[in-house]
Each structure stands twice: as C-alpha cells, then as structure tokens.
Amino acid sequence: GAVVSQHPSRVICKSGTSVKIECRSLDFQATTMFWYRQFPKQSLMLMATSNEGSKATYEQGVEKDKFLINHASLTLSTLTVTSAHPEDSSFYICSARDKGTSGSVYEQYFGPGTRLTVT
Amino acid sequence: GDSVTQMEGPVTLSEEACLTINCTYTATGYPSLFWYVQYPGEGLQLLLKATKADDKGSNKGFEATYRKETTSFHLEKGSVQVSDSAVYFCALSDRGATNKLIFGTGTLLAVQP
Numbered sequence A: 001g002a003v004v005s006q007h008p009s010r011v012i013c014k015s016g017t018s019v020k021i022e023c024r025s026l027d028f029q030a031t032t033m034f035w036y037r038q039f040p041k042q043s044l045m046l047m048a049t050s051n052e053g054s055k056a057t058y059e060q061g062v063e064k065d066k067f068l069i070n071h072a073s074l075t076l077s078t079l080t081v082t083s084a085h086p087e088d089s090s091f092y093i094c095s096a097r098d099k100g101t102s103g104s105v106y107e108q109y110f111g112p113g114t115r116l117t118v119t
Numbered sequence B: 001g002d003s004v005t006q007m008e009g010p011v012t013l014s015e016e017a018c019l020t021i022n023c024t025y026t027a028t029g030y031p032s033l034f035w036y037v038q039y040p041g042e043g044l045q046l047l048l049k050a051t052k053a054d055d056k057g058s059n060k061g062f063e064a065t066y067r068k069e070t071t072s073f074h075l076e077k078g079s080v081q082v083s084d085s086a087v088y089f090c091a092l093s094d095r096g097a098t099n100k101l102i103f104g105t106g107t108l109l110a111v112q113p
Helices: none
Strands: A002-007 A010-013 A019-025 A034-040 A044-051 A065-074 A076-081 A090-099 A104-112 A114-118 B005-006 B011-014 B019-020 B021-027 B032-038 B044-051 B056-059 B062-065 B075-077 B086-093 B101-103 B107-112
Touching: A002 A065, A002 B005, A002 B021, A010 A019, A010 B044, A019 A090, A019 A114, A034 A065, A034 A076, A044 A065, A044 A090, A044 B101, A090 B062, B005 B086, B005 B101, B011 B019, B021 B086, B032 B062, B044 B062
Parallel strands: A010 A114, B011 B107
Antiparallel strands: A002 A019, A019 A076, A034 A044, A034 A090, A065 A076, A090 A104, A090 A114, B005 B021, B019 B075, B032 B044, B032 B086, B044 B056, B056 B062, B062 B075, B086 B101, B086 B107
C-alpha cells in the first residue's frame, strides 16, 4: 500500500529556534498533502493544505508566517515551525492524497507523525 | 459547517465482547465517510470507508454502514481482541475540490484479556 514517511519522528528544540519537518510519499505521487496538529487526547486539527508547486492554503486561525509550508515536489512537503515556543509543542502529522479506486473519492495516507517539544 | 460527533471514551471491553462506537455527522452535501485507527505511537491508518448511502465498509472484522436517514456511521465488531486496542476516529470528506477530512474527537478502546 501507499506509504508516507515523516522525519524526524521526534525533535526537541529550544524556544526561539526553527524546526523543519519533512513529509514524503514513498511509492506514489502526491499532488496534495495535508498538515495536521494533534493535541494530547484530542482529534486532528487540519492546519493547511499543501499543493505541489503552489502556495499552501491555511485553515482559519493558523499563522502562515509561523508555520511555513513548502511543497516543492510531488513526493515531498515540508513544515517549518519558525521561532518555536513551548505552546507549539505538539504532535504534527502529515498526509498525502492519492486517487482512490472509487472515482472521485480520494484517500489520504498518513505519516507516523512528529513529536515536537519546545523547551 | 460540516462536523463529526463520536462517542467519548474510553471504552473498556473484555476480549471477545461486542463493540459499537457511535458516530454521527452533519454535512451539507453527500460526504464520504471513514473510520481511521491509531495504534499507540503510530500514525493513522484507514480502517474502512463508505462513499454513498447504504454502503457498508468492512475490514479486519469491523463494519460500518452509511445511514443517510440517521446521518450515522457506527463502527461495530462482533468479537474484539486485545490487539484492537487503539484510538478510533470517525471522519468525513466532502466531494469538493479539496476533499478535506473532518475528524471526530476519537474514541479510545481498551480491550482487556
């Protein structure tokens, strides 16, 4: 099946620094990738939709200057958390969309997530 | 806007017990419906899906039927195993250009031997 990887799986950084998280589709091309944030014991919150070769679309309330998204190729999207603060500590999950077998129904394949801790 | 409501957990069951996790949705159009499972320390995996009314999705002994009249997509399994312990998320996807997924809050299932 379709595999999506994320790197790193865990990262600890100091307050004020920037952190880059990579999301790769390993065996398929993904024109669209999604970035989610998951708080402990809560659901996934969509942060932004990333389309290859164009600017990301951010959900309401998500700061685009703080969470920089680059989708430079059909297999790679990156999320950079700039000037990270402790409140940015969270579990970040990406997904990549592949066309399903049911015509217009698109399936999303999820990466294993990245645990970010800002000290 | 579109939304998904699922029962709060945790749900604690003994092995071989029957499972039902309720999920209802609100949508303006005709969404596709999904159940995702998240095992401890892992990312989400698609468990099953249904794309239109009366469709039944099934996988690994789990089933869910797309009920348009009750706007529901309840997850069921006749006999759970310890290995089914995980968090289960109900989700919907609209049929628009973005096909964004909207998730419920997740239900933790703990199966005891």
